[in-house]
Amino acid sequence: MLAPDRMEEAFARAGAIPPQDSGPMDDAPFPTEYPESADGAPDTGLAEGLAATTPPLELICPPTWRGVPLPPMRWLATNRIPAGDVTILSGDGGGGKTTVALQLAISVEQRLGDWLGTVCEAGPVIFFSGEEPDQEMRRRLDRVARKRGIDPSDIEDLHFHFADPDRCLLGVARPNGPIAPTPLFEALAAAVFDIRPVLVVVDSIAAVFGGNQNDRTHARSFVGMFRKLAREADCAVMLLDHPSLSGITSGTGRGGSMDWQNATRARLHLETVQDEGGGTDRVLEVKKTNYGPAGERVAIRWEEGSFVMKGSESAPAQAAAFNVADQAYLACLDAATAQGRNVFPMPGKGHAPKVFADMPQANGMTWQGLAKAQERLFAAGKIANVPFGKPSKDAKRIERTTSI
Known part of the structure; x- marks a missing residue:
């Protein structure tokens, strides 16, 4: 420890005032004034500072719900796709996501009632294609419809939009901010409120997302655009997605930020697997659902242009x-x-x-x-x-x- 005279010299060189002997800490006087904030104004405390400028937070207590019927859980496809919310269907390129989604769209529009082993709602459908051109979609539609014994020309309430590959973004990143809807998204939303579909399919996130897939804010705000649309229009939204290479390898089906999964209420994954004869089959797995049991795995196989449940009877x-x-x-x-x-x-x-x-x-x-x-x-x-x-x-x- 420095001697007293050496300590005074050290403090003088540093331009500081040496500490004075003020007695025990317990005897130190309690401050009578608040310190000033960074801008020089007295810090009056959080509560007093917010009172004049912040609108009150809307709060609800359970007694408010007394006597109000609790609406039942609604599904677009039971235990897989909730109505009025967003679901992601992921799968590697060429694995059959578009065909599986098209089969769902036809089952819903034609009131067939079933989709790969589960029950589905009935009503109009909008299918936004950011990847497939109209000729290819027509070929797929023809195969899927005829597999179910349906003439494609009788599917009157399935509405396609084929976006220009160079102008198909539905959401773009703001500078240092979240994803913002584009005029094309606004046009899609207007069509949804006009047609009132029970299902909207967007193929795919890779084609319509103009942001950084690893950015949490971008992922959450992009999904949030569709969640708001789904709730206000009371329709299910299915976003098709390509997982990352690690997502394919691990079998999780994930790609980019975890908020792609966290922001959605349900996520399905279509996995390509080898069958006993060395060919390829698929497994449709419920990776996440907030409203029902997760973990359902449905083995499906390719048959005459569409997928059917493996080991099941033919569609008719x-x-x-x-x-x-x-x-x-x-x-x-x-x-x-x-x-x-x-x-x-x-x-x-x-x-x-x-x-x-x-x-x-x-x-x-x-x-x-x-x-x-x-x-x-x-x-x-x-x-x-x-x-x-x-x-x-x-x-x-x-x-x-x-x-x-």
């Missing part, structure tokens, strides 16, 4: 089997209605599939098969959950909406 045979199950469900519902028995879609007392499984009109079908038929019939609009009884009880039962 599968459609015929679905029709038998649906007719059995409706026969049970008609019998229960005639008997004055109320049935309901959710598990519990009066759960329709379990009630119907014990009825002779079910023709031996299991309640699980009838439950899948119920999903198809709801999606096709042939049955509905209809209020009955006193309005104060908010009770609903299943009823037919159309006759077959």
